[in-house]
Amino acid sequence: MAGYSITKDEHLKRLRRIEGQVRGLQSMIDDDVYCVDVLTQIASVTKALQSVGLGLLDEHIRHCVRDAAEESDEAGDAKVEEAIVAVARLLKS
Amino acid sequence: MAGYSITKDEHLKRLRRIEGQVRGLQSMIDDDVYCVDVLTQIASVTKALQSVGLGLLDEHIRHCVRDAAEESDEAGDAKVEEAIVAVARLLKS
């Protein structure tokens, strides 16, 4: 269940790996790799990005929402709405 | 920004509408409606279901997470993890 909550360094490490994967996609296209294999790799990069997104969402709820809620109910509610709008965007992407 | 936070009655109303849409899908299949039109309708029902999901997630963060966090940090953390796992499931569905 843990694993979504990650440190800044871990985020950066994951994003550097994703950057490498996107460069790999360019080589695949350049080398005319079979399109279904490129699609499989795209699905894998998308999944890696979503996973970084879940880590950030975890942080947002764990820290921003709670800290704001300690200030006032309204501040907490505003942070919850931001979280939900962010999840809606992830779902539609 | 609001609109995700909805009442129990509103949830039920939406789900009854979705049930009607799923029955409509059966009629479409039964009447051999053109498959792309059925696919468009499936995308619309899926979107409606996700929207109910976002409403429930809103409630979970707004109430369960906060109430638990007031009890103890550990209780709050456990509810956050549940929320993230639920979002991960929605993303993969």
Add this chain to the structure above:
Amino acid sequence: MAGYSITKDEHLKRLRRIEGQVRGLQSMIDDDVYCVDVLTQIASVTKALQSVGLGLLDEHIRHCVRDAAEESDEAGDAKVEEAIVAVARLLKS
């Protein structure tokens, strides 16, 4: 790899099961079942709907695209575009 290509009866059977699941969601809301459990069930219904969608897409490519392509290249291209637009809608739903 097969399993996506299904018959009309199989589509109807799956949609009736999905209809039952949507009714089940209403009972869950009515009985105030814990929201994360409802979310898990919503993810499962969404997955079932997507699976019906993949079956229809399979049919569309297997039959409509090919039949049209035998008529003319333009007719085939038009059906491919419809397929891609349908997949784009599924991805965004």
Add this chain to the structure above:
Amino acid sequence: MAGYSITKDEHLKRLRRIEGQVRGLQSMIDDDVYCVDVLTQIASVTKALQSVGLGLLDEHIRHCVRDAAEESDEAGDAKVEEAIVAVARLLKS
């Protein structure tokens, strides 16, 4: 409706832009940009990747499926199955 069918150069141009966006995400994390803003950007990069995927799927159906179908029905069917499995992977990513 067009726009999904793109050339190799266009694919590469899009992927280079996506690579730049992933580097941008690293800077956002490094500069402690507000997590909801990073999430919004992640949704945008994911959408761009999905769009490249739809372009590849368009090509696959337009060319690979048809060419194979001209050879034999079995060859065509095999390519359709690959396409559907690829879409299923995109949906789950």
